[in-house]
Amino acid sequence: MIRALRPTAPALALLPALALVPVLIVVLQAVHGGGSEIWAAFLLGAVRPSLDPVLIGxxxxxxxxxxxxxxxxxxxxxxxxxxxxxxxxxxxxxxxxxxxxxxxxxxxxxxxxxxxxxxxxxxxxxxxxxxxxxxxxxxxxxxxxxxxxxxxxxxxxxxxxxxxxxxxxxxxxxxxxxxxxxxxxxxxxxxxxxxxxxxxxxxxxxxxxxxxxxxxxxxxxxxxxxxxxxxxxxxxxxxxxxxxxxxxxxxxxxxxxxxxxxxxxxxxxxxxxxxxxxxxxxxxxxxxFPDAGPLSWMPLIWPDGRALLLAAQELPWLPMIWETLMLTVLAAGIAIGLPPLVLLLSSCRLWRSCLGALWTLLRLIPPPLTVLLLLLSNRPTLAIGALALGLHNAGVMGRLLQEGLDQQDDGSRTALRSSGASQRVSWLYGLLSPRSPSHLAYGAYRSDVILRETVVVGLIGGSGLGWQLLESLSSFHWAAVLLLLASYALITLCGEVLSDGSRQHWLQS
The missing domain is CATH 1.10.3720.10 (MetI-like)
Structure with a gap:
């Protein structure tokens, strides 16, 4: 009887990084001329920030x-x-x-x-x-x-x-x-x-x-x-x-x-x-804000049942939900798989220090700013939102993974090295393998967070429920706003249930 092949724990931690492949293909194909100059100016600004006293104040x-x-x-x-x-x-x-x-x-x-x-x-x-x-x-x-x-x-x-x-x-x-x-x-x-x-x-x-x-x-x-x-x-x-x-x-x-x-x-x-x-x-x-004063309520006109029914018929439900789910899956794959993938490249102290700075930078820049930056040299696509959201959350996942690996006992890795295993193999099975269940458990929780955050990049990237919600808010279409909020809450609550189940599975394994 042939037994079904089951991926190992470190392989499961690395496999989500495959989400980078379709995302990068779409992003790189959509790059237009002039993007290199903009990115060069952006990177140059990192080492030559403005020191104008008025600006700093x-x-x-x-x-x-x-x-x-x-x-x-x-x-x-x-x-x-x-x-x-x-x-x-x-x-x-x-x-x-x-x-x-x-x-x-x-x-x-x-x-x-x-x-x-x-x-x-x-x-x-x-x-x-x-x-x-x-x-x-x-x-x-x-x-x-x-x-x-x-x-x-x-x-x-x-x-x-x-x-x-x-x-x-x-x-x-x-x-x-x-x-x-x-x-x-x-x-x-x-x-x-x-x-x-x-x-x-x-x-x-x-x-x-x-x-x-x-x-x-x-x-x-x-x-x-x-x-x-x-x-x-x-x-x-x-x-x-x-x-x-x-x-x-x-x-x-x-x-x-x-x-x-x-x-x-x-x-x-x-x-x-x-x-x-x-x-x-x-x-x-x-x-x-000394002149802010107290909060003043501006009354709203709540929609009736007929307005809700008309809004439900007007909204493109299937494309919105599909784009939201795809944003979540691709961004979660990048967030979970990218940190172990780049850590696998080298285990030297200098590389880990560079990655620590990278995780800080990725957490620092809000996803909407990353989307705006990518749009300077690219056209709006779902892949841009997934990349921005995935990189931001990879900064969070990467920091926690690196801290966990630094605190972990190095005995298994040393034993594998002594038995003749290569540096990468000993790191993969000596350090990453015992840490993989907790990394995947937190990845399940982070996927729930990413599902909530899809609205952030959707508002700018022109995709998913976020984009439609912004359109409805700007036009004061309250019937559509209520329906979109209800559907968004329902999707996130379903995602929360799946996330809790996945997290319990990996914590017990």
Missing amino acids: SLLRALEVTVATALTGWGCSLLIGVVLGCLSSERLWLTFRWPGLPAMLLRRLLALPRSVHELIWGLLLLQVFGLHPWVAVAAITIPYAALVARVWRDQLQSLDPSRLEALLQAGASPLSACFTAFAPAMGGVLMSYGGYRLECALRSATLLGVFGLGGLGTDLELSLKSLRFQELWTGLWLLALVSIALEQGLRQWRQHSGQARLAQRQVLGFVAVVVMAVVVGGLWLARL
Whole structure:
């Protein structure tokens, strides 16, 4: 009986890189004349950024807006997310001897805000409240709070309840028993996941600026569209300094929280830091925008059933959904397969250092700016959006993979080298093979993120649901907007289910 061939773990980590082949073929075939000069000017601007004091002062103020927005949105989302996560935990409701049905209903409702990307929230709130600094804060807070609530609730449900039951049987009140039993473990989750969400908030605040919601992203987009690459790189280097400082600080933070046994006092101290971040960020924004005033609601005329039916008949559903799914598959393939592929080329320290700088650069540039840059020498295609989205997420995947490989035991690789295996084979099976399941598990989660982010490149690249959503928003076609949002949320929720299943499979293998 012939056994079916099954690819090995490292092969499964490398195979997604095949998505690069059709993407690069389409992109390279669509290159037009003059593109080389534009790219040469872009690369030259990286080593010769503008040092004009007026420009630097303007960029620093824009960077202040971005950082203050990220800090405020991050703090608000953590506080709201923890509260919602507790309220959506059936275990806590049953501990207080309350029925668990409200917790289940809240958990289902929270799936809707987290399924919609923060950029869509920003564009919708912009239509309702106008241009206001707190619109960007709310756009980050709403989906992030729902994501934090999901992670917090899942972690609460996965904890061993024996300690909680012992405290309750000893006569402790439900509130004190929950805090004593869960605070140390959940404090580690809050500090680790909270740090990750702060990095995401900084990237989201920059992205919202690209679409006109203020901050450094707006300046970067204007510099790119006017081909002022030296000014563009000045802003990118400033953003890089902030990002690298944040990454190093969070790395030390994670190492400390991972080595220390968290006490209740440390957890309360971290909560106080989050509250302070909200206060400082809010006051910072008030100082930067003294004339902003309160948010003013602009009433909307909601569409009736007839308008929804007409919009459903007008929209090109199959092409939109197909392009969105293809964007996701191609970008996810690039994000998952590119990091191990380039790491396989060489294992020397210099090459790893160069790749570390590359991962930082790829994470630094928002995907819409990459799309705009590619459009300077190319025509709009789905491949451009997939390449921009894949490279940005490859920066995230590459950093995590490289950090994991650096921390991994080198014994298997050394043994393979001693037995006569080549350098690449020993790296592939001695280092990458044990790391492949965790890399693929995070790749499954990242694919879910990419599905949400397809709207980002679709808004510029002219493909998928994102493009149609932008068209409907700009024409105030609210019936189409509602239908597109509903379909987008449904697709992302289905993707979330598939992502969770794939992640569990690889974590258990």
